[in-house]
Amino acid sequence: MNPPKPEQILPLLAELYQTTASQNEGRVASYIPQLAKANPAHYAVAVCFADGSQASWGQADLAFCLQSVCKPVNYCLTLEEHGEDKVHQHVGFEPSGQVFNALTLNSQGLPHNPLINAGGIMCCSLIRPQLKLPDRFEAITQFWSELSGGSPPGFDNAVYQSERQSADRNHALAYFMRENKAFPTDTDLEETLELYFQCCSLTLNVQDLAVVAATLAQGGKNPLTGQTLLQPRTLRNCLTVMATCGMYNFSGEFAFKIGLPAKSGVSGGLMLVVPGLMGLALWSPPLDSYGNSVRGVAFCRELVNRLPLHVYAPKP
């Protein structure tokens, strides 16, 4: 069957935004004061289709910090720079089955996958390590601009400052990985953590994030600029780890019930990729016990209940 058209999908997205907005469970992240201050009522959804058409609902032009939503993009950068063999000498492929910041490594002493904290820190160590820190950060923001079709990401300095001041666990993870000789030789641990905190503090609104998701949905080709930004293998690897590991220790249930590549972050952001069709971005700060946005997950669940988008759903 032909995939549904934007004009068929848009009324459904508008309806799901309204129905899921009434979900009032969950609590905003509180591990840093800046996130604890988030407004639990904020809720925004945006979509970008393969033809570049876009729509949004709610506070769609408010930017929020990416937190773990930065991780798939950093993973793509490492794959483009080094190729998968080198990258996966330093990070695994398996869901960890544990919370995103668990102090644990796999049986080879590596982070379980690129989308939990340990793996996110490892990916930062692999991004342009020969350059100075400002240039490494600029390479990352430049890539976000290309992925989102031209809008440079913002930076939340208050979030960044508090990330680095409340970072005992992330330091512990970094030292644990260094003890296990997981990092590339010559890795500067402090610089790597700095880069990680900076990436978590990048900000985007859902409209721009939906374009990033649509780029992932369209074989790495940005639907607004027509620029191809990812090699086919990078895209395949990124979508695979998003599908298996993108929602922390809810990833198995998300794959079972929703069956689409996604990535969430503790600020309540969520990027959902519907390959070949569209990219969606959702933002709602209250989180469930896994650290995923309550309204975001509810929206995804309703979407696949209403349309056969689950990757293994029989297509009528």
Ligand code: GLN
């Ligand atoms: N800044 C957060 C941390 O490192 C990111 C984690 C997340 O979004 N789950 O703990």
